[in-house]
Amino acid sequence: MKEYIYQQTCERGHTIKEFLTEADAFSLRTLKQLSGRYGEPCKTCGRRISSLSTPTVEVNGRTLNQWLYNLDLAYSEQDEEFVLCDREFLPLLLEGVDKPDALPEKRAKLLEALCILAYDNTPSAMRKNSPFETTGLSIAPEEVDDDLRTTVLRELRKRIALLESLRLYMSCIYVQAVIFPMIGLDW
């Protein structure tokens, strides 16, 4: 059984650990409440709480099927697409994206995770037309998996109409600027 642990530390190093139920760790409301403790006074010494970490519920078919239909469930308080953009989750992401009755916000989040997965496997030379790419950031060809990028881009192309209808829910502009032209979309 996975343990879900919330942990906070104040400026003086007083640390508090709390064990959460899976339901609490999966609740957006609870995650927001816990994150909101950042900067609050420590109960022991009154100094600020200067770091904290909230648990992440395991991404699997069971939890994803709940998450897809419920806006109150979250893998993290924000930037969930960066939790979801793991190559191991690729089959789950595609399965979730293709559920027509799932919430559009959630399907968009999965599409965004797919875009990030492709982006993370795109070398600098292929990103150079994007205005968001700085010269200091260099992704060498050997750091990326070309097969994975090709696969993800092919799956995105199959879902181009869906992507267009849901893009208003997507926020990673710098990712879109690289990936959308590769699949034939303006950004």
Ligand SMILES: [Zn+2]
């Ligand atoms: Zn303290």
